[in-house]
Amino acid sequence: MASLLHRLGKGRTCYTQFSRIGRSLASEATAMYGKPLQLPLQARWMSTPAGTVTGFDEMIKGTQRKFYLLGGKGGVGKTSCAASLAVKFANHGHPTIVVSTDPAHSLSDSFAQDLTGGTLVPVQGVDSPLFALELNPEKAKEEFRKSQKAGNDGVKDLMDGMGLGMLSDQFGDLKLGELLDTPPPGLDEAIAVSKACQSLIYIFFSFSFQVLQITESEEYSKFTRIVFDTAPTGHTLRLLSLPDFMDASIGKMLKLKEKLSSATSALKSMFGKNDGQKQQLTSNKLEKLREKMYKVRDLFRDSDSTEFIIVTIPTVMAVSESSRLHASLLKESIPVHRLVVNQLLPPLATDCKFCAMRRKDQARALDMIQKDPGLDKLRLVEAPLFDAEIRGVPALKFMGDTVWK
Numbered sequence: 001m002a003s004l005l006h007r008l009g010k011g012r013t014c015y016t017q018f019s020r021i022g023r024s025l026a027s028e029a030t031a032m033y034g035k036p037l038q039l040p041l042q043a044r045w046m047s048t049p050a051g052t053v054t055g056f057d058e059m060i061k062g063t064q065r066k067f068y069l070l071g072g073k074g075g076v077g078k079t080s081c082a083a084s085l086a087v088k089f090a091n092h093g094h095p096t097i098v099v100s101t102d103p104a105h106s107l108s109d110s111f112a113q114d115l116t117g118g119t120l121v122p123v124q125g126v127d128s129p130l131f132a133l134e135l136n137p138e139k140a141k142e143e144f145r146k147s148q149k150a151g152n153d154g155v156k157d158l159m160d161g162m163g164l165g166m167l168s169d170q171f172g173d174l175k176l177g178e179l180l181d182t183p184p185p186g187l188d189e190a191i192a193v194s195k196a197c198q199s200l201i202y203i204f205f206s207f208s209f210q211v212l213q214i215t216e217s218e219e220y221s222k223f224t225r226i227v228f229d230t231a232p233t234g235h236t237l238r239l240l241s242l243p244d245f246m247d248a249s250i251g252k253m254l255k256l257k258e259k260l261s262s263a264t265s266a267l268k269s270m271f272g273k274n275d276g277q278k279q280q281l282t283s284n285k286l287e288k289l290r291e292k293m294y295k296v297r298d299l300f301r302d303s304d305s306t307e308f309i310i311v312t313i314p315t316v317m318a319v320s321e322s323s324r325l326h327a328s329l330l331k332e333s334i335p336v337h338r339l340v341v342n343q344l345l346p347p348l349a350t351d352c353k354f355c356a357m358r359r360k361d362q363a364r365a366l367d368m369i370q371k372d373p374g375l376d377k378l379r380l381v382e383a384p385l386f387d388a389e390i391r392g393v394p395a396l397k398f399m400g401d402t403v404w405k
């Protein structure tokens, strides 16, 4: 860290032979795609920060499955860092999946390949199998509907079993607006719960079930590295605290059910009767749901299998958010060891006034990291500001080789 501040402060000259890098990237991509590159991939990298060691050797050690979640403030480079890490894992022999949990996906843009569709899509141009998955809330909705029609276990069943069938019918068909417009009398609380449940179901379907599928199904068993490109901080924190949130929601539902069963006979008839068998079914389903939630929660708290990598840029705002994110992750007991500082201005022999000002700003932000009681304990991964957009496998490979060392 001190050396980084020193480099930024002094503006020590450290040019790379960018023409060499540009040439090697260009020939690699020409070989891969059979045609010369578009401008961005041929563009040169301005300079290299003197080598930092991110502990990549440690990250590729072993064939036990490992999960890396990359997260941070919007626009700091989460996707680029996640995609470049996934490419590097694959090129080091790890069958890898890169999963986007951000509803505004950009994996396809980053890889410059169509990876949409909500299913595993093979990424072209890497040595080992690399698949991408953009979690698709629309697809999750569809699956939810299908599971309802097929009568499978699901939230509708759960709510039915709890005597909230009428509510779940409307909820299941996603006519929440209608329900809110004409709430049955006395159901304010139920609506509040169902509202919370709506967003929760999609997150639960498109994230937790996917995670469980990856961990439990045969189809995914060959993958040894799973890299998550997460949504900006707030969304990701909600996602990670989902199991506890769901637990609390289920608790609320049970309380609500108790209240309803002791309410007036008119209300009781509205919800139908609950016999002992149904009660048992409900408890079993709740237990199953709880088990799933806890599995996901435990997985992301297990430091042998999971690491959350915070990505930031050297600005006061981004560092402040990273500090809060780090504190929240600690509170959730999610292991964090590394902090990527992306878009660091490369040291140059001479600075224009603009660059000098930006460099000063970056030095101030780095100083903040150094003094933050939390971030200061993380291993710093330095990622330079490249002079071209990072798009496509050759560029991601180049970024990976530069950053993950």
Ligand SMILES: Nc1ncnc2c1ncn2[C@@H]1O[C@H](COP(=O)(O)OP(=O)(O)OP(=O)(O)O)[C@@H](O)[C@H]1O
Pocket: 073, 074, 075, 076, 077, 078, 079, 080, 081, 102, 104, 106, 231, 232, 342, 343, 344, 383, 384, 385, 386, 387, 388, 389, 390, 391
């Ligand atoms: N080190 C870098 N040098 C140059 N450009 C970069 C660097 N890192 C990221 N970029 C560019 O910045 C833009 C945003 O990056 P990216 O999509 O990875 O960020 P993000 O944090 O995932 O964004 P969002 O929060 O919107 O999902 C992209 O155009 C990417 O190519």
